[in-house]
Amino acid sequence: MPDIGLKDVAERAGVSIGTVSNALNRPELVSESAAARVAEAVDELGYVPNIAARQLKAGRSDAIGFSVINITNPFFADLAFGAEEQALTAGYSVIVGNGFDSAERESRYLDLFERQRVDGVLIAPVEYHEEYLERFRRRGVPVVLVDQRHPRGEFSSVSVDNRLGGRIAAQALLDGGCRHLAFVGGPRSREQMNERLAGLHEVADAAGVRTTLIETTTLNTGLGREIGEQIADLPAAERPDGILAGNDHLALGLLQGLVGRGLSVPEDISLVGYDDIEFAGAAVVPLTSVRQPAREMGARAVELLMHHLAGSDDPIEARFLPELVVRASTRSL
Structure with a gap:
């Protein structure tokens, strides 16, 4: 089946390509009847917007990459959940890469984030990857380390004492x-x-x-x-x-x-x-x-990322305090 484009939608709806573009991206600029015809044509043709092209034109992806050590550990699942909740309030989606305790697998996700041109990256690293941090920095993509600090304090981080x-x-x-x-x-x-x-x-x-x-x-x-x-x-x-x-x-x-x-x-x-x-x-x-x-740490990491996306280059180290939760597996005198 050939790819369906804006031209096909415009022909089916009986409007211009510009009207289709506005209906999909800036609906306040078109009439209700035109917007309805475009929506009907999109449904009939099964049109899917070319997100990659849109990202390239806009210069942003509205996405954050988050590489975690092992998502099967509930701690990292909660980290990712906290990050996702905070990102949604800022209008971003989170793409999670599961390193599964493998540095090689982690590297593949970091490469993917770079190719996908995500707007920012969170890393709870399996292994320390200075080369990736530098590559993202050269591209102007902010990075926040999670559950680990940068040894020289050059990148923002969120961790626990x-x-x-x-x-x-x-x-x-x-x-x-x-x-x-x-x-x-x-x-x-x-x-x-x-x-x-x-x-x-x-x-x-x-x-x-x-x-x-x-x-x-x-x-x-x-x-x-x-x-x-x-x-x-x-x-x-x-x-x-x-x-x-x-x-x-x-x-x-x-x-x-x-x-x-x-x-x-x-x-x-x-x-x-x-x-x-x-x-x-x-x-x-x-x-x-x-x-x-964990959830508070994930949310704070996204807050730091938004701080950098807003233009700040100064690294911030957010440090949380641990708390002992006493249950039956320890003796008390």
């Missing part, structure tokens, strides 16, 4: 009587994981308690279950009695593995997750977790 998050989680474990803390998470190439671990170490070192690092290359429930089983199989003297997981997905898997091997949470091992996703409170043992305000 993850070092503080690690500290408050560790302190909760110590306050419950734990004396051997483990951090399970990774990869260490991600700034937020290093900060959470550093926060835990600050508190543990000050209290003189033992710490163990179990580094992972990803964060999911299946891996957490395997690690939980391995921890449960350790001799009691070698097992940590308090665990901070890199995120709630991993923590829920750890909980399954520990309980499945006959250990009690929190009597044998106290467990703290990170993100406070909806499922954390619905677990068999409701999970204590460090809350990140």
